[in-house]
Ligand SMILES: NC(=O)C1=CN([C@@H]2O[C@H](COP(=O)(O)OP(=O)(O)OC[C@H]3O[C@@H](n4cnc5c(N)ncnc54)[C@H](OP(=O)(O)O)[C@@H]3O)[C@@H](O)[C@H]2O)C=CC1
């Protein structure tokens with residue numbers, strides 16, 4: 202018998218999440234049956250969507266939603282032998298029994314030099330979101346000017362680097378001077394701290410006097426209203442997220458939305474840098490989640506068990 206730890210939503214968040222909104226419970230798992238596996242969490246993801254989706258998809262008492270990289274530690278399913286790694290959407294749990302239908306195997310040819318945690322970051326959902334938004338939504342072209350906000354985060358940092366690789370001029374905004382320096386190191390052309398800028402409108406205009414061809418929107422709310430008039434004719438906007446609104450108790454005006462090998466190659470060639478903000482310990486899941494929402498992370502926020 203394995204006793205699993207699980208973080209539940211004790212009560213729905215009101216505004217910014219608090220430590221007392223979470224509850225750590227223990228649950229005894231059943232012995233896996235034929236076709237099933239027992240998973241042990243190795244890295245867990247904390248992502249912005251957990252805040253708005255907790256409101257719409259979860260009841261109080263439910264285990265927090267989320268993905269993790271887990272190791273198979275017992276197996277009665279030949280597709281997932283003991284020792285292999287998978288991505289599972291089983292939530293904030295240390296262990297879980299399930300069948301293979303819900304699991305994505307970590308590729309058997311995963312390069313040794315690339316940390317498995319990137320399956321939750323640049324090689325996973327955030328990285329592929331960045332690539333999809335740039336290529337399929339913005340259809341970005343060489344020579345164009347792109348704006349990305351939350352630029353030092355999991356999605357934003359990949360967006361800016363891919364756009365540079367494609368020969369674009371990239372403007373990024375982030376919330377600390379350390380993030381600004383990091384983005385300059387990554388090769389962004391113009392970067393500013395939106396929290397200390399005297400005027401967001403002027404900083405955006407100074408960074409791109411002829412306006413923006415593409416806008417990769419991660420923040421929403423007032424930020425997007427300021428960007429709109431600075432879009433060029435035939436400009437394209439990938440509305441990816443609206444983190445500035447996720448903790449609102451009263452609605453603001455503004456937008457609210459409801460190729461893996463390629464990424465390996467770019468990382469191994471040193472063209473795509475993937476910083477991670479790693480918090481240690483399953484017990485620190487709520488702190489890691491709240492830290493990410495308030496901007497503590499440079500790159501992808503993950504928890505290492
Ligand atoms: N549509 C889709 O499929 C997906 C959408 N997303 C969206 O992309 C966005 C970024 O996600 P992700 O890269 O995972 O997260 P990040 O790693 O970027 O972490 C969140 C960051 O958001 C910034 N932030 C927090 N509050 C505000 C605010 N009020 N105004 C501006 N910035 C703020 C903080 O950085 P700072 O210090 O710069 O403020 C923080 O570090 C989110 O909106 C998310 O919902 C993500 C994945 C998939």
Ligand SMILES: CCCCCC(=O)/C=C/[C@@H]1[C@@H](C/C=C\CCCC(=O)O)[C@@H](O)C[C@H]1O
Nearest residue numbers: 249250253254266326441442443457458459
């Ligand atoms: C108003 C919320 C906008 C959030 C944008 C965002 O960050 C989206 C991220 C998703 C993420 C969602 C994860 C779980 C929810 C499952 C929804 C369901 O119908 O089952 C991930 O699935 C991929 C991103 O697109």
